[in-house]
Amino acid sequence: MSKLKVAVYWxxxxxxxxxxxxxxxxxxxxxxxxxxxxxxxxxxxxxxKDLESLPNLDVAxxxxxxxxxxxxxxxxxxxxxxxxxxxxxxxxxxxxTQGLANLGSKQDMLKTVYEETPxxxxxxAVKPSRVFKAPEGELYLPDILELxxxxxxxxxxxxxxxxxxxxxKLILRLFQILTAGNAQGPKFYIGSDKSVCDECxxxxxSKTVQSMNRLYRRALDPEKCFLEQGxxxxxxxxxxxxxxxxxxxxxxxxxxxxxxxxSDQGARMIGALGSILTxxxxxxxxxxxxxxxxxxxxxxxxxxxSLIGRGVRVGGGGx
Amino acid sequence: MEEAGGKTMVIVEGRLTIDxxxxxxxxxxxxxxxxxxxxxxxxxxxxxxxRGFERFCVGRLIEDLPRITSNICGVCSPAHHLxxxxxxxxxxxxxxxxxxxxxxxxxxxxxxxxxxxxxxxxLSGPDFLVGVGEKPAERNILGVLKKYGEGVxxxxxxxxxxxxxxxxxxxxxAVHPVTGVPxxxxxxxSEKERxxxxxxxxxxxxxAEFTLQLYDEEVLKNADHRxxxxxxxxxxxxxxxxxxxxxxxxxxxxxxxxxxxxxxxxYAKIRPEEYFDHVxxxxxxxxxxxxxxxxxxxxxxxxxxxxNGVFRxxxxxxxxxxxxxxxxKAQREYERMVETFKRKPINNIFAYHWARxxxxxxxxxRVLELSLDEEITDENVRNIPxxxxxxxxxxxxxxxxxxxxxxxxxxxxxxxxxxNFIPPTTCxxxxxxxxxxxxxxxxxxxxxVDEASLNRIEVxxxxxxxxxACASHILGGGKVEVNLYSADGRLRRSVSI
Numbered sequence: 023m024s025k026l027k028v029a030v031y032w033x034x035x036x037x038x039x040x041x042x043x044x045x046x047x048x049x050x051x052x053x054x055x056x057x058x059x060x061x062x063x064x065x066x067x068x069x070x071k072d073l074e075s076l077p078n079l080d081v082a083x084x085x086x087x088x089x090x091x092x093x094x095x096x097x098x099x100x101x102x103x104x105x106x107x108x109x110x111x112x113x114x115x116x117x118x119t120q121g122l123a124n125l126g127s128k129q130d131m132l133k134t135v136y137e138e139t140p141x142x143x144x145x146x147a148v149k150p151s152r153v154f155k156a157p158e159g160e161l162y163l164p165d166i167l168e169l170x171x172x173x174x175x176x177x178x179x180x181x182x183x184x185x186x187x188x189x190x191k192l193i194l195r196l197f198q199i200l201t202a203g204n205a206q207g208p209k210f211y212i213g214s215d216k217s218v219c220d221e222c223x224x225x226x227x228s229k230t231v232q233s234m235n236r237l238y239r240r241a242l243d244p245e246k247c248f249l250e251q252g253x254x255x256x257x258x259x260x261x262x263x264x265x266x267x268x269x270x271x272x273x274x275x276x277x278x279x280x281x282x283x284x285s286d287q288g289a290r291m292i293g294a295l296g297s298i299l300t301x302x303x304x305x306x307x308x309x310x311x312x313x314x315x316x317x318x319x320x321x322x323x324x325x326x327x328s329l330i331g332r333g334v335r336v337g338g339g340g341x
Numbered sequence: 342m343e344e345a346g347g348k349t350m351v352i353v354e355g356r357l358t359i360d361x362x363x364x365x366x367x368x369x370x371x372x373x374x375x376x377x378x379x380x381x382x383x384x385x386x387x388x389x390x391x392r393g394f395e396r397f398c399v400g401r402l403i404e405d406l407p408r409i410t411s412n413i414c415g416v417c418s419p420a421h422h423l424x425x426x427x428x429x430x431x432x433x434x435x436x437x438x439x440x441x442x443x444x445x446x447x448x449x450x451x452x453x454x455x456x457x458x459x460x461x462x463x464l465s466g467p468d469f470l471v472g473v474g475e476k477p478a479e480r481n482i483l484g485v486l487k488k489y490g491e492g493v494x495x496x497x498x499x500x501x502x503x504x505x506x507x508x509x510x511x512x513x514x515a516v517h518p519v520t521g522v523p524x525x526x527x528x529x530x531s532e533k534e535r536x537x538x539x540x541x542x543x544x545x546x547x548x549a550e551f552t553l554q555l556y557d558e559e560v561l562k563n564a565d566h567r568x569x570x571x572x573x574x575x576x577x578x579x580x581x582x583x584x585x586x587x588x589x590x591x592x593x594x595x596x597x598x599x600x601x602x603x604x605x606x607x608y609a610k611i612r613p614e615e616y617f618d619h620v621x622x623x624x625x626x627x628x629x630x631x632x633x634x635x636x637x638x639x640x641x642x643x644x645x646x647x648x649n650g651v652f653r654x655x656x657x658x659x660x661x662x663x664x665x666x667x668x669x670k671a672q673r674e675y676e677r678m679v680e681t682f683k684r685k686p687i688n689n690i691f692a693y694h695w696a697r698x699x700x701x702x703x704x705x706x707r708v709l710e711l712s713l714d715e716e717i718t719d720e721n722v723r724n725i726p727x728x729x730x731x732x733x734x735x736x737x738x739x740x741x742x743x744x745x746x747x748x749x750x751x752x753x754x755x756x757x758x759x760x761n762f763i764p765p766t767t768c769x770x771x772x773x774x775x776x777x778x779x780x781x782x783x784x785x786x787x788x789x790v791d792e793a794s795l796n797r798i799e800v801x802x803x804x805x806x807x808x809x810a811c812a813s814h815i816l817g818g819g820k821v822e823v824n825l826y827s828a829d830g831r832l833r834r835s836v837s838i
Contacts, residue, residue, distance in 0.1 A: 034390065034392055035415070036412050036413060036414050036415035036416075036418070037414060037415040037416045037808075038412070038414075038415015038416070038418055038516040038517055039415065040415070040416075041415055041416055041515075041516050042415075042516055044459075044501075045502070045505055045515060045516065047498050047499075047501075047502045048495070048498055050498075070360055070361060071360075089390070089391075089392060090389065090390065090391075092389060118412065119397075119409050119412040120392040120393070120394075120397065120412070122397035122401075122409075123392070123393045123396060123397040125397065125400070126396060126397070130396060131391075131393035131396040131397075132391075132393075134393070134395050134396040134399070135391065135393055135395050135396060136624050136631075138395075138759070139395055139622075139759075139761045140617050140748070140759075140761055141617055141620060141621050141622045141631075141633070141761060141763065142621070142622045142624065142631065143621060144624055148624045148625075148626060149624065149626070150391075150624070150625070150626055150627065150628060150629045151626045151627075154626045154627040156374075156383070156385065156627065157383075158356075158374035158382050158383045159356055159372075159374055161372060161385055161387060161627040163387060163389050163627065163628070163629065164389045166391055170392075186412070186517055187415065187516050187517070236402065236404065236755065237402075237404045237522065238402075238403060238404035238429070238433070238522070238523040238726065238755065239523075239725060239726050240725070241723070241725055242522070242527055242723075244528065267513060267514055268513060268514070268519045270513070271512070271513025271514070271519055271520050271527060271528055272513075272520070272527040272528040273513065273519045273520060273522065273527045276408055276519070312402075314402065314754060314756065315400055315401055315402050315405075315756060317400075318400065318401040318402060318405055318409075319402070319405070322405070322408075322409065
């Protein structure tokens with residue numbers, strides 16, 4: 023069998039997914055026996071021009087979200103060439119933490135970053151612009167889009183591997199599936215079909231709680247379910263496959279594994295909270311301190327792909 | 342001009358575009374403008390990316406910040422996680438317990454081991470180990486393995502993995518660690534884990550020494566490479582900034598910020614809370630990245646110090662501002678480096694690599710020291726805050742690439758009202774741009790251009806280790822596109838070489 027031709031591209035992201043790929047360590051040498059990486063700008067000296075002239079690809083693995091024109095252009099180009107497109111990591115699958123920027127407008131974002139931070143005295147309100155006339159010639163920058171978007175909003179995705187970054191175990195499974203050439207159904211998720219709670223070893227006793235409290239002033243019990251401790255843990259609403267790693271490290275699940283069999287991860291969590299928050303008295307707002315920032319708490323990695331996030335989207339395109 | 346990388350062609354009155362700059366975290370593009378005699382008129386490094394963390398951190402709960410801001414960079418995620426949790430501590434008026442402080446420092450040095458290995462063997466090193474003018478297909482980690490054998494290759498992978506494993510044990514995850522919580526850490530380490538860390542650290546010390554020997558043979562004993570270290574076109578006069586401990590030694594996790602002038606004198610020694618009194622940022626329309634400078638010296642565009650407030654951060658800057666290293670083996674290497682250059686500050690950009698390897702040795706020795714500390718497995722790893730008035734929080738650490746600052750202003754209900762981040766690659770942005778201009782002028786003299794000469798320009802940038810997402814030149818074979826523009830700006834010819 024000839025080797026699979028694979029392109030790896032990071033759109034708007036942090037690079038953690040690329041380090042995640044590297045963290046398979048020696049196994050990477052094995053993986054490279056079955057695949058040829060033909061485009062990986064972060065790792066190889068190959069330019070965009072080369073990508074345009076490349077013949078078809080077997081697989082394109084994309085991490086990061088769509089934040090500017092360049093991301094959108096390259097992802098569409100990859101889709102047009104690749105037989106299989108993989109959304110790799112929370113940003114690609116769900117928009118990632120930078121999706122929280124969709125709470126405000128692009129103009130708000132530029133104003134805060136370039137005018138309002140304490141180190142930028144900028145009375146003329148200078149901002150980066152698409153075209154700049156330097157004395158020697160024009161310089162171009164890709165425009166920032168109005169909203170941050172997951173990959174599926176600009177291109178059809180075949181496989182989803184969520185996680186921030188995806189755990190090594192799931193990365194190896196992805197390569198196994200890709201090299202075996204198994205055709206899967208649409209929207210195939212590489213991860214568990216059950217929630218993080220299913221992999222959590224903590225003790226659950228009462229399955230009820232009276233209040234949700236702020237983590238910064240609470241001691242963390244290493245044995246007991248975080249929700250029962252009154253701390254917000256996204257476990258019930260989050261796809262497993264990570265081995266409940268964060269919970270093992272004694273911090274609540276943040277939700278990076280993404281939604282599980284529902285269209286809205288935060289809404290599912292609200293449902294879960296509804297079933298465990300039980301008191302005889304009506305619950306006061308004060309008892310829900312941990313939900314003072316509901317979007318940050320419930321949609322940390324997925325606001326761009328949430329129902330409410332989509333509600334405010336303009337021109338996002340088909341999902 | 343060598344032809345190893347492809348055809349050589351002569352460019353007059355045109356523009357060279359390198360897009361994207363490869364092996365750079367985030368996206369980058371270089372435009373070089375040539376005059377009618379084939380000289381370099383000007384060069385620009387553009388960064389076309391902005392995600393806007395300063396904006397969307399507003400409104401978040403303060404305890405969520407260490408996990409959210411870790412996403413600024415997945416290569417230096419432990420540095421962001423720790424700078425953030427330190428800022429939250431400072432906002433709450435809280436100190437971590439002694440063991441928590443030591444464990445955080447251990448996690449941080451583990452990250453430094455992994456990241457410095459990544460830079461030397463996968464990213465910038467192949468230019469020296471394989472050859473700067475070699476074919477792109479060879480100029481990468483596979484080329485390194487081919488030259489030095491699989492034994493060395495496995496050692497490289499193994500020790501980078503040790504660094505990652507140390508972060509994972511203490512931080513819960515190797516990329517985007519999670520255990521940093523206000524007042525300390527969410528969990529202690531066990532005796533079994535301590536032993537594992539001790540064993541890995543011992544091995545890392547040996548591996549760092551091996552790497553320094555390799556550097557000796559391939560760079561210091563190689564006339565071409567050694568020549569680069571004393572070439573004035575690859576030097577840059579700037580201020581330097583870095584963290585130092587009470588004795589004035591390099592400390593990567595904590596300390597005072599020391600800033601030195603180009604003549605080596607102390608310009609300022611400040612606490613993180615005083616950072617904004619000294620550092621301001623300029624904005625240019627042609628890139629999304631800002632240009633930090635020393636406020637009191639002022640900003641005079643892309644020119645060198647001392648008239649301009651341009652300052653550098655990172656391994657070389659850290660060694661320049663410090664009196665030396667706090668561990669014995671690293672100190673000996675530091676002394677050897679200063680003796681070789683016979684000056685301080687050392688301002689040649691290629692000395693960054695040497696400084697980085699000295700730090701690799703230091704970080705390994707420091708993890709070993711901490712693993713032998715009798716408090717390290719203590720279970721008291723967190724102070725819980727009492728009711729207190731919240732104030733602005735500053736958190737500073739040394740990321741692998743240099744000084745990193747997080748600043749948060751809280752609301753009354755402990756959410757974020759405003760945030761500011763000054764990462765190291767931003768601090769180095771003015772210096773990188775100046776270095777690229779100077780180097781392009783020398784490398785492209787007469788307008789002769791080939792793939793290798795353009796790689797030499799990227800090599801200049803790689804010395805600063807601009808925050809790169811990934812690791813390896815896994816495969817090569819790349820091309821460079823050269824666009825020729827006529828004087829009216831129309832594209833005349835596009836050639837791949």
